[in-house]
Amino acid sequence: MMRKGIVLGLTAAMVLSLTACGGGKTETTKAQEETSGGKSSFSVAMITDTGGINDQSFNQSAWEGLTELKNKTGAEVNYIESKQASDFVTNLERLGDSGANLLWGVGYACADAVLEAAGSNPDIQYAIIDNAYENTPSNVTGVMFRAQEPSFLVGYVAGRTTQTGKVGFVGGISSGLIDQFQYGFEAGVKYAAKELGKDIDISVQYAESFSDAAKGKAIAARMYSDGCDVIYHAAGGTGTGVIEAAKEADKWVIGVDRDQAYLAPENVLTSALKLVGKAVQEVSEEAMNGKEIGGQTLTFGLQEDCVGIPEEHGNMAEGVYEDTLKVKDKIKNGELTPPTTKEEYEAFIAK
Amino acid sequence: MLNSLMLFVGITLMYSTPLVFAALGGVVSERSGVTNIGIEGMMTIGAVTGATVGYYSGSAWVGFFAAGLAGGVIALLHAFASITCKADQTISGIAINLIGPGVALFVCRLLFDGATMSLPVPHKIPKVFGSLNSKAFQNLNVDVTVVIAFVLAVFIWFFLYKTKWGLHIRAVGEHPAAADTMGLNVYKIRYICVLVSGILAGLGGASMTLAIIPQFTPTAISGQGFIALAAVIFGKWTPHGAYAACLLFGAAQALTVTLGGGRFAVPSSILAMLPYLITIMILILFVGKSSAPKASGQPYEKDAR
Numbered sequence: 065m066m067r068k069g070i071v072l073g074l075t076a077a078m079v080l081s082l083t084a085c086g087g088g089k090t091e092t093t094k095a096q097e098e099t100s101g102g103k104s105s106f107s108v109a110m111i112t113d114t115g116g117i118n119d120q121s122f123n124q125s126a127w128e129g130l131t132e133l134k135n136k137t138g139a140e141v142n143y144i145e146s147k148q149a150s151d152f153v154t155n156l157e158r159l160g161d162s163g164a165n166l167l168w169g170v171g172y173a174c175a176d177a178v179l180e181a182a183g184s185n186p187d188i189q190y191a192i193i194d195n196a197y198e199n200t201p202s203n204v205t206g207v208m209f210r211a212q213e214p215s216f217l218v219g220y221v222a223g224r225t226t227q228t229g230k231v232g233f234v235g236g237i238s239s240g241l242i243d244q245f246q247y248g249f250e251a252g253v254k255y256a257a258k259e260l261g262k263d264i265d266i267s268v269q270y271a272e273s274f275s276d277a278a279k280g281k282a283i284a285a286r287m288y289s290d291g292c293d294v295i296y297h298a299a300g301g302t303g304t305g306v307i308e309a310a311k312e313a314d315k316w317v318i319g320v321d322r323d324q325a326y327l328a329p330e331n332v333l334t335s336a337l338k339l340v341g342k343a344v345q346e347v348s349e350e351a352m353n354g355k356e357i358g359g360q361t362l363t364f365g366l367q368e369d370c371v372g373i374p375e376e377h378g379n380m381a382e383g384v385y386e387d388t389l390k391v392k393d394k395i396k397n398g399e400l401t402p403p404t405t406k407e408e409y410e411a412f413i414a415k
Numbered sequence: 416m417l418n419s420l421m422l423f424v425g426i427t428l429m430y431s432t433p434l435v436f437a438a439l440g441g442v443v444s445e446r447s448g449v450t451n452i453g454i455e456g457m458m459t460i461g462a463v464t465g466a467t468v469g470y471y472s473g474s475a476w477v478g479f480f481a482a483g484l485a486g487g488v489i490a491l492l493h494a495f496a497s498i499t500c501k502a503d504q505t506i507s508g509i510a511i512n513l514i515g516p517g518v519a520l521f522v523c524r525l526l527f528d529g530a531t532m533s534l535p536v537p538h539k540i541p542k543v544f545g546s547l548n549s550k551a552f553q554n555l556n557v558d559v560t561v562v563i564a565f566v567l568a569v570f571i572w573f574f575l576y577k578t579k580w581g582l583h584i585r586a587v588g589e590h591p592a593a594a595d596t597m598g599l600n601v602y603k604i605r606y607i608c609v610l611v612s613g614i615l616a617g618l619g620g621a622s623m624t625l626a627i628i629p630q631f632t633p634t635a636i637s638g639q640g641f642i643a644l645a646a647v648i649f650g651k652w653t654p655h656g657a658y659a660a661c662l663l664f665g666a667a668q669a670l671t672v673t674l675g676g677g678r679f680a681v682p683s684s685i686l687a688m689l690p691y692l693i694t695i696m697i698l699i700l701f702v703g704k705s706s707a708p709k710a711s712g713q714p715y716e717k718d719a720r
Contacts, residue, residue: 275634
């Protein structure tokens with residue numbers, strides 16, 4: 065009996081110590097904020113999704129945006145990391161109580177939580193990354209990215225780079241969001257093919273998972289073995305496997321969301337960037353300057369310089385980067401409109 | 416055609432290897448009478464240890480062994496709770512599954528500047544044929560871990576069924592009281608088996624983060640431990656059965672990969688179900704009744720009658 069007590073105690077202690085770690089982190093960030101700011105009148109705060117603040121993806125990018133905002137305008141900034149989805153609402157409420165004027169939910173996973181918090185705190189402004197509501201309340205702003213635009217650019221790079229005339233796309237779980245990546249990419253490839261006057265085959269496969277790196281690797285290995293020499297992935301954790309397959313086969317791969325060149329410097333051709341931090345900074349600044357931002361969904365793309373490709377282009381052939389910049393200008397001035405859905409894509413290639 | 420076939424075999428082996436390590440661990444533990452559903456947590460710990468030590472030491476093998484040790488340490492927690500303290504083994508296993516990812520992320524953030532994924536290791540576990548460039552055999556150039564997993568499966572089968580010690584383990588798992596009467600130390604044998612089980616699970620995790628991909632990510636281990644657990648039952652608690660079950664699962668995944676990609680008009684979400692459907696079908700049609708070691712899951716009380 066006593067032994068069972070020990071076990072229970074041990075388990076409880078271990079679980080508690082884990083929660084304590086999470087809590088501790090928040091305390092330190094709060095303490096930092098109190099020492100650094102305090103006088104500023106405008107306060108912006110964000111909650112991360114479960115990836116955490118240093119996820120080398122959009123949470124990190126969003127926080128960098130807020131840090132930039134603080135340096136530029138002196139606004140008070142703060143964040144709370146969410147350990148699990150059930151923390152979202154609690155964390156939003158906590159930040160709301162601490163007197164924030166604008167609260168960011170990072171990632172579509174926070175969508176419901178933001179809506180709930182916005183409903184109970186009508187005097188606080190909310191914004192969310194990667195989500196568009198059907199009915200946006202007046203104190204909520206949706207922030208979306210035109211992912212088809214950088215995807216089109218990397219598609220163009222892929223089309224110009226392929227020697228075998230075959231490129232591939234590996235998707236995570238098929239959805240409207242990933243469709244933007246897929247059809248933007250396909251259109252970019254076809255655009256390059258037309259320019260070069262040749263046929264380029266695109267094979268598309270979904271892993272139906274954002275976490276199965278082994279499957280990503282297997283799919284990419286199959287594509288490379290079928291003759292593809294450039295693959296673009298929009299598959300999160302599954303994509304780590306895609307990049308690894310490129311390394312093993314010594315073929316090209318295109319990264320997503322951030323510059324993924326550090327994962328395989330010899331094999332990452334370029335990356336389709338999504339600069340979440342920049343959008344966060346801009347929207348926060350507008351709200352700070354008293355502009356009414358609520359009740360709508362804002363989209364960011366090349367026009368706003370919130371998506372793009374990295375400047376480093378050592379892996380691209382001569383002139384490809386420069387031509388890609390020309391394509392970029394064409395998208396910016398409206399000459400080209402990258403498709404986001406199958407229908408738009410079919411209309412695009414029919415032209 | 417031949418190329419596709421080799422690709423199919425290559426993917427099957429790659430996919431099944433982490434599962435094989437973990438499932439063998441499950442077999443050893445269950446055979447001694449301790450249910451280990453904490454495999455997933457132990458794999459995660461092994462995965463993060465392997466990638467971290469591999470990165471800092473610059474040697475994949477050092478990382479691989481460290482991963483085994485780390486898995487073993489976590490397994491000792493399970494052993495202490497379920498053997499010494501006679502706690503419910505399922506609950507202890509669940510606790511380990513909850514602790515594993517938490518500790519893994521904590522360690523990763525501590526050592527990699529707050530990031531939730533580690534940096535790629537400089538040298539991965541090598542391939543069987545080294546860095547050969549022959550296009551024909553590239554798809555069969557699997558990781559060395561594939562071979563290690565196979566050798567381990569043969570060894571554990573031999574050990575369990577052809578040696579005295581194997582007989583002891585099985586006796587302890589079937590009827591601990593009788594084994595005790597014959598002078599076997601039930602607690603010691605169970606401790607060793609759970610420890611070995613943790614080591615194998617740790618190696619399984621590391622074979623993911625040191626061979627398949629070269630880094631730890633929060634999603635590197637997502638469900639493999641549970642699939643391995645299913646493979647143990649599917650393989651009727653035998654090493655060879657569990658090995659075959661893991662291969663079958665890998666082959667089913669390889670099938671979805673080779674069938675996918677738009678050449679056939681099968682939606683990929685349907686294809687993604689295939690491995691699980693095939694598993695259930697084979698379970699129903701061919702495997703028949705599978706029964707666990709009799710004392711599996713029951714703590715042994717020395718004087719209980």
